[in-house]
Amino acid sequence: MAVFTVPFFLAEVRGYSKMYDSSADGPGKWYDYAQFPLFIAFTDFFIYWIHRGLHHKSLYKKLHKPHHKWIVPTPYASHAFHPLDGFAQSLPYHIFPFLFPLNKFAYIALFTFINIWTVTIHDGEYAMNSKIINGAACHTMHHL
Numbered sequence: 778m779a780v781f782t783v784p785f786f787l788a789e790v791r792g793y794s795k796m797y798d799s800s801a802d803g804p805g806k807w808y809d810y811a812q813f814p815l816f817i818a819f820t821d822f823f824i825y826w827i828h829r830g831l832h833h834k835s836l837y838k839k840l841h842k843p844h845h846k847w848i849v850p851t852p853y854a855s856h857a858f859h860p861l862d863g864f865a866q867s868l869p870y871h872i873f874p875f876l877f878p879l880n881k882f883a884y885i886a887l888f889t890f891i892n893i894w895t896v897t898i899h900d901g902e903y904a905m906n907s908k909i910i911n912g913a914a915c916h917t918m919h920h921l
């Protein structure tokens with residue numbers, strides 16, 4: 778997964794993305810806050826469709842089944858993917874800063890949040906009980 782991701786990070790550090798250093802370099806003060814829900818909405822939308830596509834019979838067995846071999850998920854399963862599966866589901870995170878401005882510190886914060894989120898939906902601790910937000914109970918049902 779990391780190998781496939783290197784070109785994106787290389788392009789980002791070489792200045793080809795819309796990432797910026799401080800609030801003064803961004804679109805405005807309002808965007809310091811707006812980039813967070815925009816990033817979550819964008820990535821969640823596309824990851825939903827990519828994940829759904831990975832469940833198509835032509836892709837599932839080769840690419841996505843390695844993740845679902847954990848019928849009862851564990852925190853370790855959250856990062857256990859076929860490399861192309863993991864890369865495909867990470868694509869929206871890497872494409873976002875090429876389409877929309879993104880503060881580099883917000884990017885790190887969002888990456889940290891997403892990693893924690895990914896672990897928590899696989900940890901079997903049903904801390905979230907929401908019809909809107911995907912939690913461990915919902916994702917455990919998906920694995921079952």
Ligand SMILES: [Zn+2]
Pocket residue numbers: 828832841845919
């Ligand atoms: Zn799945």
Ligand SMILES: [Zn+2]
Pocket residue numbers: 844850854855899916920
């Ligand atoms: Zn899973």
